[in-house]
Structure formats: C-alpha cells, structure tokens
Amino acid sequence: MSKPTAVFLKVQFKAVFLVLLLSHASSQFHGAQEQAILVKLKQYWQNPSSIGHWMLSSNSTNHCSWPEVTCINNSVTGLYLANKSINGTIPSLICELQNLASIDLNYNNIMGEFPKTLYNCSKLEYLDLSQNYFVGTIPADIDTLSRLRYLNLIVNNFTGEVPAAIGSLQELITLQLVKNQFNGSLPHEIGNLSKLEILGLADNSEFEPSKIPSSFKNLTKLKTLWMSGTNLVGEIPDFIADMTALEILDLSSNRLTGEIPNALFLLKNLKEIHLFNNKLFGEIPQVIRASNLTAIDLSQNHLTGRIPSDVGKLEKLSSLVLFFNKLSGEIPESIGQISRLTDVRLFGNRLSGTLPRDLGRYSMLERFEVCSNRLTGTLPKHLCDGGKLLGVIAFDNNLTGELPTSLGNCNSLLRVEIGRNGLTGSIPGGLWLSLNLSMLTISDNMFTGELPRRVSDNLSRLDISNNRFSGEIPIEVKLWRNLDVFYASNNFFNGTIPRELTALPSLSTLLLDQNQLHGSLPSDIVSWKSLRTLNLSKNQLSGQIPEAIGFLPSLNQLDLSGNQFSGQIPSQLGLLKCTDFNLSSNHLTGNIPKEFNNGAYSDSFLNNPGLCATTAKVKLHICGSQRNSNLSYPRDLIWISSIAVFVLCSLVSFLVTKFCWKRNHVLDSKWELVTFQMVTFTTKDILLGLEDQKNKIGAGGSGEVYRVDVSGHDDFVAVKRIRNKKRPERELDKEFQAEVMTLGRIKHSNIVKLMCCMSSEDSKLLVYEYMENGSLYQWLNKHRTSGIILDWPKRFGIAVGAAQGLCYMHHYCSPPIIHRDVKSSNILLDSEFNAKIADFGLAKMLIKQGKPATISAVAGSFGYIAPEYARTKRINEKIDVYSFGVILLELTTGRKPNRGDEHRSLAEWAQHYYVEGHSISDALDEDVKEACHLNQMCNVFKLGLYCTRALPSLRPSMKTVLQILLQNGHPPDYQSKNAENLKDRSTLCDDIVYSV
Structure with a gap:
C-alpha cells in the first residue's frame, strides 16, 4: 500500500469514528431530553401514583423500559396511559416527544375541550381519549391531524355537530364517537373515508332524525357499523347489502321502519346483526346464507311470519334473539341441532307447535326463554345436557306433560318460570335442591305432590299457586332461610300453619289463601319483621286474631277473610297502615278499632254480624244504636235540608266572589318576565293555566307545581309557583334567586331546562320544560304500592343520566354547584325515561372548588342527608354524592x-348488611332482579355503599361515580381493542369489592 493511500484511509477512519461518536452523543442527549419531558409530564399531572416510577436516571434510555412507554431506536413513539387516574388537561409539552405516534389516555379524569395542543404531534397516528370528561365541540380543523389512523372519543361529553373535516382524515381505519352528546345531522362526509373499517356512532340520541347517509355506500372496507341509538328513521337502505366487507351491523334502538332487505342475509362475511328495538315489519327473509353469522337480534319489532328454516343451517350461530315480535308458526326443528347455540330468546310472539326436541342436546345452552307464546307439547328433555343452563323461562304457553327428570340434575339453574301452562306430575326432587336456584315459579299448572323438607339455600321466590299440591306445610320450612316470597294459594294444603314458618327472617309476602288449613295462628307471628303481605283467606282458621299482627312494622296488606276467627278485633291492629285490609266473613264481635272507622275500610268487615262501628261510612251497624232509627224522619229531614241549602248557597256565593277577585287580581298584576330559552307563549297563557286547580300536579315546601298547556294542543310546560305568606319575603327571594341563578346559566341534557321566570309583588313563577313521566319517586312509589314495575334497564339508565347531570354541576360549572337536595322526587323523567336533575332552590355555589362552605341551617330530606351535613352544617360536593348513593340503593x-329496616335509614342498613357478610343478591329488589342483570345490580348496590360512606373523604367524586356506572353499563364494544375497558368486568355478583 502506498503511503498516500494509507494516509487517506487513516483520515477516513477517523472521520467515521467521529461521526459515530457524535451520533452516539446526540442519541444520549436526545434520550435524556425525552426522559426529562416525561418527568415534566408526570409533574404537570400532579404526580399520579400510577406513574410514580417515572424518575430521572443517569441512564438516558431508562424511560424506554417503563411499561407505559414504547420506544423505537431509543426514541419514544407511544404512550399508553389508560386508567392511570390522570387529572387535568393535556399539555403542549407532550408533543415535544418528536416521534410520538401513539397516545392512549383512555379511562382517566381528563377534562376541557378537545386538545388542540396535539396538533403539534406531527407523526400522531393513534389517539385514544375515550372515557374522560371532554366537553365542547370537535374542532372544525381536526383534519390537521392528517396522519390519524385510529381516533377513539367514546364516552365523553362532546356536543354540537360532528365536523365535516372528519371526512378529510383519509388514513382513518377506526373512528369511534360513541356515547357523547352530538346533535345536528349525521355527518355524510364520513363516506369519504375509503379506508375505514370500524365506525361507531352509537348512543348519540340527540342527532337529528335522519336516514343512514347514502355516502356510506362508499365505505367498501367497513367491517363494523355501530349506529344503535342514533335517531335513525326510514328504511334500511338496500346499499347496505352491497357493503360486502361488513361483519358486524348494529342499528338497534332506532326508529327504522319497513322490511329487512333480503340481500342483508346474503352477506357472506356478516357475523352479527343487531336490529332490535325498531319498528321493522314484514317477514324475516326466508333465504339466509350468511354462513358466518354468530348472533341475530331482531327483537322488539313488528316482524311477522315464520322463523326461516335456513336459521338451522347457520352452524356458527350462538345467539338467536327474536322476542317481542309477531312471529307465528313452529320453531324449526333444525335449530336444536346447532352445536354452538347458547342463547335462545323467542318470548312474546305467537309461535305454536312443539319445541325442537334436540334443544340443548348438541350445545351448551345457557339462555332458554320462550314464554308468552302458544307452544304445545312437552319441554325438551336435553335442555341442561351441557350443564350451563341458567334458566327455563316458558310461562304463558300450552305446554303439557311432566317436567324432564334431567332438570333435577341441573345445578347451574338460577330461575325456573313455567307458570300458566298445563303441566302435570310431580316436581323432580333434585330441582327443589338445585344449588343456585333462586326463583321457582310453577303456578297455574296441575302439579301434585307435597312440599319438600329441604329446598335450595338460595331460593328466595317460590310460587306454586293454583296447582294440586297437598299435605301439611312441613316443620322443616324453618330451614328455608332465604325465602322472601312464598305464593301457595289455591292448593289442597291441610293441617295447621306451623310455628316454624314464622322463623323466616326475610319473608315479605306469604299467600296461603284458598287451602284447607285449620287451627289458630302461631303466637310467634311478631318475628315476621319484613312481612308486607299476608293472605290467609278462605281457609278454616279459627281462634282469636293475635295482637302481635298489629306490631308487624312493614305489613300493608292483610286478608284473613273467609275463615272462622272469633272474638274481638285486637286494638293493636289499628297501628297498621294497610292499603288492603279484609276481615270479612268471620265470627268477630265487638267494636272495630277506632282507626278503621272511615270510608277507606267500608267493605273490610262485611258478614261479621257481631261487629259494630261508630260511623256509617263502614258497612256495619252503629255501636249502641238500634237497626231502625228513632229519628222523626219527615220533620228532621226538612230541617236538615233547609240548613244544607242555605250553607250551599252561601258557599257558592263565596267561591264565585273569590274566583272573580282572584282572576282579576292575577291577570291585572304587573309581572316581570325574564326568558332563558326561545318561548312561544305569553305571560297570560301561564297565568290562565294556574287558575284551574286540575292543572296542579304537585306541591312541596316551597310552592306548588302546575302542568300548563300553553297552546291548547297538548304543548305543556311545568310551572312552579312560590307564594307563601307565612315565610319572610327575603327568604322567598333567596330561594327564587338561587334557582334562577343556577338553572339560568347552565345547560345540560340531564338538567331540567328553565325556560323563563316571572315575578310579581306576591308571587314568583318558574317555567320549565314539562317532563311527561313525572319523578323517579312517583315511579318507585307506584312499584311499592301498586306493583307497577320500573324495570332494571330503565332504572340503570336513570342512574347514569342523573350521575351525568351531577357530574356536570360538580366538575364543569365554575364555580361548581352543590344541589343540597338530591332525592328521587327531584329526578324528573321525560317521555323516554331520560333523567334530569330538578329543583335547585337549595343549590349552593362553591366560591372555591373543593373548599367546604358553611350554611346557616340544614336543608334537605330525611334519609338523603349526609351525616356530616346534619352535624356541622358544612357542605361540599360529597353531600350530593351521599344523597346520590341513597338513590342507587333505592333503585x-x-x-x-x-x-x-325498623331501626335505621336505608344507607345505614345497607352498610351494616354488607359488613355483616350477607349476600348482596338477597338484598336486591326481587321484582326487577333477573339473571341477565344480576351482576350489574350488585355492582350498583356496591357503588351505593361506596357513595354513602360515613367519612366524606372516603366517598368518590361524581366523576368517579359516573365512570364506574359507565364501566358497568356500557354495551360490549365488540369492535375495538378497547373492548375489555367497556365491558362489565365482573363475573360473579360478590367479586367486585368497594371497601366500606
């Protein structure tokens, strides 16, 4: 090698070495710089403990080992910070990570408007801001993030229009906008996203009524279309059948009409089709060739005709849900041979013929619900062969024969409801003892046999009424410890009512009427602390009525009629507050207790010749009088009539004078009107509506509420009048101003809308939107008194809506607002049962967020008042959280x-009940408890416990409360990688624990 060449190579080597050295130094510097940025980010978010390990290190690449950070070539490309309890906003310094391509901030407490600071993240491709508290609109220039491939904004509070610029994000593959508060029309520009595979617009019910945009036919790569609850109208467009890539189609809970397009069931890639809760009619297409279908849900429509026989050819089908339609004909026999079938719900149709005999034979059937049809024949004997069956729900049919013996070996069963059929024979012995059985309803059949000595430890509801059971009630009934409801009317039971029956602590309803029972009632009846209904009528019971019945604290229905009871009615029965009370057709004597001497009990004592009353309002003779009165009839009648006519005339004159004065006074008063919304009515329209007392729909401590038709065409508003001369004017003004100040400046879909206010010298009027379904209190009270049921899905939706309203007040109003009187009567329901917070007369603005304020007097309603509020008169947001927790326990x-119970408020009782280790399932309302909702109900009960902790510092914020509710109630997000974050993560009712 020549010397010049050697020198050249030496110089070249040094140059390369120098470049490598500089590159390494630059890499080290860049790594240290990114590490510092991450630490600053942690500090900006006030050092959440979940990322406490983010600390500066001498190792410049140490941050790349942090589990929340992804690096390529020692440079940060991804941040995965889901569920890290991050508060506040997203700072601009996040984009100083120059190679950042992925940001996942799902399920945190981030607030504010859409973070435009992210526009500086020039390489951003993946953005997940779901399940936070963002408000406002999506920016019109969102297409600045031109490289986005994934955008997830699920479960936030975004409002307004979905901007047209969304359609310019040409790289988008996934777009999730589910569960926000968007309005306006559906954005047809989405049809420009040619690469889109997943589109979620569901649960945005405030969209304007619209059809599926025709531009969506251009989404030829779309695999998932999730548009349930988006206010869709019209027919399902034919072009959907041309979207050949579709795998999941969910258009449920809309107002779609017309027939289901035939071609829809020819899509070979289609796996799930959900069209439930629309207004579709016509027949289900008879030709079904979507060979990949795993789930069909067409329930709650108006579909007619037969179930297509082609359904039996769908080898991958696991769920067939067609309930609440008008389907007729037989159920195809081939359905029983589908090996993956786990869910069959066909109830509420007009189906006839026999059930497929192979149902459950080749698949692990879990749900079998065929009630309210016209089915005949026997129940299939293989239903529980797979050992997974949760329920047999087949009531209201024409089924005959005996129960399959295999049901006696089915320990997975939670419910058996087969009432109102023609079934015969005895109950398989093993069924009584099925380990998990909580409900057995076999009424209105022709079953025979005797009651078993033992039943399942979980059995809480037993209905065997209107059958042919016989024999005595066994003394082992004392072992049925969890029994809550026992219906055994109209059978052939004989013997006495055993004392052991009174040992059931949870018993709330006992019906033993229309049997052949005799003897006296047990003396230990006072132990029935929870009993609400007792019906022993039409037996041969005798002896005296026990005084102890009068001390049953919860009893409100008592029927002992049609027996042979004798002696006097114990005065203690007057302590009862019964809405239904019947002692007729016995051998009772003496005076009835004074509490029953009124018209409400006029028919309660018929056919007891030895009884008397002190008033003619009860259909008995008057005590101490003769049957034939000694009154000088003609003379006395004329005298009484004359007095009556004089009094009547005077009264009419007084009322006419008062009405005329009131009308002139009201209409002539000077009224000051302040509007907060655009209104089409006048002051006169409102005032005229207040004159008619028929319009009065409620009254409270601060005034009366009227329903006023302001147009004459059922266009109603609600008017609250505050006028009470007994209270100082200054106090009235304070209350009036509080409500006006609060409602006049906030607008939220879960807070009642104040349209205007009116003031005169002696009255204050607040005019609200009218809520057609009244208050939650009214519905719960209907349930308690008349059995009208507000089902669990509605209850849960009401809880979520109310939580959203309170969350907005506490976290997004400045200053935040404390309601101070959260209760079921202040949660109003519109025609769709959407909840709205109302009655802000006690609302208190917090001057400094998080700082407790002190008020001069405790206000609120007993049972809802937080203990520290009653004790110290100091308030912060946590008193509303406590009250809301009570509502969750009510629901x-x-x-x-x-x-x-008789000693404690609901919140106190629930806390003790849980701490003592009792089963939560047993505490739930039996009338709405179903297997499919059990986990959710348990979790909401526990959330109620969490909210009603004694120490306010241990209660969650309303933001956390809302997140927990949404986590436990959001429909499965079967489209995205975030599915597990949106599902109810619990598997068993008692698995999720909130420390109490």
Missing part, C-alpha cells in the same frame, strides 16, 4: 330511603 333494593 337496587326497592326500599324507602328513610327505612332500611
């Missing part, structure tokens, strides 16, 4: 807020 248990 789940059906109990009243001020009476969990």
Whole structure:
C-alpha cells in the first residue's frame, strides 16, 4: 500500500469514528431530553401514583423500559396511559416527544375541550381519549391531524355537530364517537373515508332524525357499523347489502321502519346483526346464507311470519334473539341441532307447535326463554345436557306433560318460570335442591305432590299457586332461610300453619289463601319483621286474631277473610297502615278499632254480624244504636235540608266572589318576565293555566307545581309557583334567586331546562320544560304500592343520566354547584325515561372548588342527608354524592330511603348488611332482579355503599361515580381493542369489592 493511500484511509477512519461518536452523543442527549419531558409530564399531572416510577436516571434510555412507554431506536413513539387516574388537561409539552405516534389516555379524569395542543404531534397516528370528561365541540380543523389512523372519543361529553373535516382524515381505519352528546345531522362526509373499517356512532340520541347517509355506500372496507341509538328513521337502505366487507351491523334502538332487505342475509362475511328495538315489519327473509353469522337480534319489532328454516343451517350461530315480535308458526326443528347455540330468546310472539326436541342436546345452552307464546307439547328433555343452563323461562304457553327428570340434575339453574301452562306430575326432587336456584315459579299448572323438607339455600321466590299440591306445610320450612316470597294459594294444603314458618327472617309476602288449613295462628307471628303481605283467606282458621299482627312494622296488606276467627278485633291492629285490609266473613264481635272507622275500610268487615262501628261510612251497624232509627224522619229531614241549602248557597256565593277577585287580581298584576330559552307563549297563557286547580300536579315546601298547556294542543310546560305568606319575603327571594341563578346559566341534557321566570309583588313563577313521566319517586312509589314495575334497564339508565347531570354541576360549572337536595322526587323523567336533575332552590355555589362552605341551617330530606351535613352544617360536593348513593340503593333494593329496616335509614342498613357478610343478591329488589342483570345490580348496590360512606373523604367524586356506572353499563364494544375497558368486568355478583 502506498503511503498516500494509507494516509487517506487513516483520515477516513477517523472521520467515521467521529461521526459515530457524535451520533452516539446526540442519541444520549436526545434520550435524556425525552426522559426529562416525561418527568415534566408526570409533574404537570400532579404526580399520579400510577406513574410514580417515572424518575430521572443517569441512564438516558431508562424511560424506554417503563411499561407505559414504547420506544423505537431509543426514541419514544407511544404512550399508553389508560386508567392511570390522570387529572387535568393535556399539555403542549407532550408533543415535544418528536416521534410520538401513539397516545392512549383512555379511562382517566381528563377534562376541557378537545386538545388542540396535539396538533403539534406531527407523526400522531393513534389517539385514544375515550372515557374522560371532554366537553365542547370537535374542532372544525381536526383534519390537521392528517396522519390519524385510529381516533377513539367514546364516552365523553362532546356536543354540537360532528365536523365535516372528519371526512378529510383519509388514513382513518377506526373512528369511534360513541356515547357523547352530538346533535345536528349525521355527518355524510364520513363516506369519504375509503379506508375505514370500524365506525361507531352509537348512543348519540340527540342527532337529528335522519336516514343512514347514502355516502356510506362508499365505505367498501367497513367491517363494523355501530349506529344503535342514533335517531335513525326510514328504511334500511338496500346499499347496505352491497357493503360486502361488513361483519358486524348494529342499528338497534332506532326508529327504522319497513322490511329487512333480503340481500342483508346474503352477506357472506356478516357475523352479527343487531336490529332490535325498531319498528321493522314484514317477514324475516326466508333465504339466509350468511354462513358466518354468530348472533341475530331482531327483537322488539313488528316482524311477522315464520322463523326461516335456513336459521338451522347457520352452524356458527350462538345467539338467536327474536322476542317481542309477531312471529307465528313452529320453531324449526333444525335449530336444536346447532352445536354452538347458547342463547335462545323467542318470548312474546305467537309461535305454536312443539319445541325442537334436540334443544340443548348438541350445545351448551345457557339462555332458554320462550314464554308468552302458544307452544304445545312437552319441554325438551336435553335442555341442561351441557350443564350451563341458567334458566327455563316458558310461562304463558300450552305446554303439557311432566317436567324432564334431567332438570333435577341441573345445578347451574338460577330461575325456573313455567307458570300458566298445563303441566302435570310431580316436581323432580333434585330441582327443589338445585344449588343456585333462586326463583321457582310453577303456578297455574296441575302439579301434585307435597312440599319438600329441604329446598335450595338460595331460593328466595317460590310460587306454586293454583296447582294440586297437598299435605301439611312441613316443620322443616324453618330451614328455608332465604325465602322472601312464598305464593301457595289455591292448593289442597291441610293441617295447621306451623310455628316454624314464622322463623323466616326475610319473608315479605306469604299467600296461603284458598287451602284447607285449620287451627289458630302461631303466637310467634311478631318475628315476621319484613312481612308486607299476608293472605290467609278462605281457609278454616279459627281462634282469636293475635295482637302481635298489629306490631308487624312493614305489613300493608292483610286478608284473613273467609275463615272462622272469633272474638274481638285486637286494638293493636289499628297501628297498621294497610292499603288492603279484609276481615270479612268471620265470627268477630265487638267494636272495630277506632282507626278503621272511615270510608277507606267500608267493605273490610262485611258478614261479621257481631261487629259494630261508630260511623256509617263502614258497612256495619252503629255501636249502641238500634237497626231502625228513632229519628222523626219527615220533620228532621226538612230541617236538615233547609240548613244544607242555605250553607250551599252561601258557599257558592263565596267561591264565585273569590274566583272573580282572584282572576282579576292575577291577570291585572304587573309581572316581570325574564326568558332563558326561545318561548312561544305569553305571560297570560301561564297565568290562565294556574287558575284551574286540575292543572296542579304537585306541591312541596316551597310552592306548588302546575302542568300548563300553553297552546291548547297538548304543548305543556311545568310551572312552579312560590307564594307563601307565612315565610319572610327575603327568604322567598333567596330561594327564587338561587334557582334562577343556577338553572339560568347552565345547560345540560340531564338538567331540567328553565325556560323563563316571572315575578310579581306576591308571587314568583318558574317555567320549565314539562317532563311527561313525572319523578323517579312517583315511579318507585307506584312499584311499592301498586306493583307497577320500573324495570332494571330503565332504572340503570336513570342512574347514569342523573350521575351525568351531577357530574356536570360538580366538575364543569365554575364555580361548581352543590344541589343540597338530591332525592328521587327531584329526578324528573321525560317521555323516554331520560333523567334530569330538578329543583335547585337549595343549590349552593362553591366560591372555591373543593373548599367546604358553611350554611346557616340544614336543608334537605330525611334519609338523603349526609351525616356530616346534619352535624356541622358544612357542605361540599360529597353531600350530593351521599344523597346520590341513597338513590342507587333505592333503585337496587326497592326500599324507602328513610327505612332500611325498623331501626335505621336505608344507607345505614345497607352498610351494616354488607359488613355483616350477607349476600348482596338477597338484598336486591326481587321484582326487577333477573339473571341477565344480576351482576350489574350488585355492582350498583356496591357503588351505593361506596357513595354513602360515613367519612366524606372516603366517598368518590361524581366523576368517579359516573365512570364506574359507565364501566358497568356500557354495551360490549365488540369492535375495538378497547373492548375489555367497556365491558362489565365482573363475573360473579360478590367479586367486585368497594371497601366500606
């Protein structure tokens, strides 16, 4: 090698070495710089403990080993910070990570508007901001993030229009906008996203009524279309059948009409089709060739005709849900041979013929619900062969024969409801003892046999009424410890009512009427602390009525008629507050207790010749009088009539004078009107509506509420009048101003809308939107008194809506607002049962967020008042959280807020109940508890416990409360990688624990 060449190579080597050295130094510097940025980011978010390990290190690449950070070539490309309890906003310094391509901030407490600071992240491709508290609109220039491939904004509070610029994000593959508060029309520009595979617009019910945009036919790569609850109208467009890549189609809970397009069931890639809760009609297409279908849900429509026989050819089908339609004909026999079938729900149709005999034979059937049809024949004997069956729900049919013996070996069963059929024979012995059985309803059949000595430890509801059971009630009934409801009317039971029956602590309803029972009632009846209904009528019971019945604290229905009871009615029965009370057709004597001497009990004592009353309002002779009155009839009648006519005329004159004065006074008063919304009515329209007392729909401590038709065409508003001369004017003004200040400046879909206010010298009027379904209190009270049921899905939706309203007040109003009187009567329901917070007369603005304020007097309603509020008069947001927790306990248990038991409020009772280790499932309202909702009800009960902790510092914020509710109630997100974050993660009712 020549010397010049050697020198050249030496110089070249040094140059390369120098370049490598500089590159390494630059890499080290860049790594240290990114590490510093991450630490600053942690500090900006106030050092959440979940990322406490983010600390500066001498190792410049140490941050690349942190589990939340992804690096390529020692440079940060991804941040995965889901569920890290991050608060505040997203700072601009995040984009100083120059190679950042992925940001996942799902399920945190981030607030504010859409973070435009992210526009500086020039390489951003993946953005997940779901399940946070963002508000406002999506920016019109969102297409600045031109490289986005994944955008997830699920479960936030975004409002307004979805901007047209969304259609310019040409790289988008996934777009999720589910569960926000968008309005306006559906964005047809989405049809420009040619690469889109997943589109979620569901649960945005405030979209304007619209059809599926025709531009969507251009989404030829779309695999998932999730548009449930988006206010869709019209027919399902034919072009959907041309979207050949579709795998999941969910258009449920809309107002779609017309027939289901035939071609829809020819899509070979289609796996799931959900069209439930629309207004579709016509027949289900008879030709089904979507060979990949795993789930069909067409329930709650108006579909007619037969179930297509082609359904039996769908080898991958696991769920067939067609309930609440008008389907007729037989169920195809081939359905029983589908090996993956786990869910069959066909109830509420007009189906006839026999059930497929192979149902359950080749598959692990879990749900079998065919009630309210016209089915005949026997129940299939293989239903529980797979050992997974949760329920046999087949009531209201024409089924005959005996129960399959295999049901006696089915320990997975939770419910058996087969009432109102023609079934015969005895109950398989093993069924009574099925380990998990909580409900057995076999009424209105022709079953025979005797009651078993033992039943399942979980059995809480037993209905065997209107059968042919016989024999005595066994003394082992004392072992049925969890029994809550026992219906055994109209059978052939004989013998006495055993004393052991009174040992059931949870018994709330006992019906033994129309049997052949005799003897006296047990003396230990006072131990029935939970009993609400007792019907022993039409037996041969005798002896005296026990005084102890009068001390049953919860009893409100008592029927002992048609027996042979004798002696006097114990005066203690007057302590009862019964809405249904019947002692007729016995041999009772003496005076009835004074509490029953009124017209409400006019028919309660018929056919007891030895009884008397002190008033003619009860259909008994008057005590101490003869049957034939000695009154000088003609003379006295004329005298009484003359007085009556004089009094009537005077009263009419007074009322006419008062009405005329009131009308002139009201209409002539000077009224000051302040509007907060655009209104089409006048002051006169409102005032005229207040004159008719028929319009009065409620009254409270601060005034009366009227329903006023302001147009004459059922265009109603609600008017609250505050006028009470007994209270100082200054106090009235304070209350009036509080409500006006609060409602006049906030607008939220879960807060009642204040349209205007009116003031005169002696009255204050607040005019609100009218809520067609009244208050939650009214519905819960209907449930308690008349059995009208507000089902669990509606209850849960009400809980979520109310939580959203309170969350907005606490976290997004400045200053935040404390309601101070959260209760079921202040949660109003519109025609769709959407919940709205109302009655802000006690609302208090917090001057400094998080700082407790002190008020001069405790206000609120007993049962809902937080203990520290009653004790110290100091308030912060946590007193509303406590009250909301009581509402959650009301919704789940059906109990009243001020009476969990005879000694404690509902919140106190629930806390003790849980701490003592009792089963939560047993505390739930039996009338709404179903297997499919059990986990959710349990979790909401526990959330109620969490909210009603004694120490306010241990209660969650309303933001956390809302997140927990949404986590436990959001429909499965079967489209995206975030599915597990949106599902109810619990598997068993008692698995999720909130420390109490």
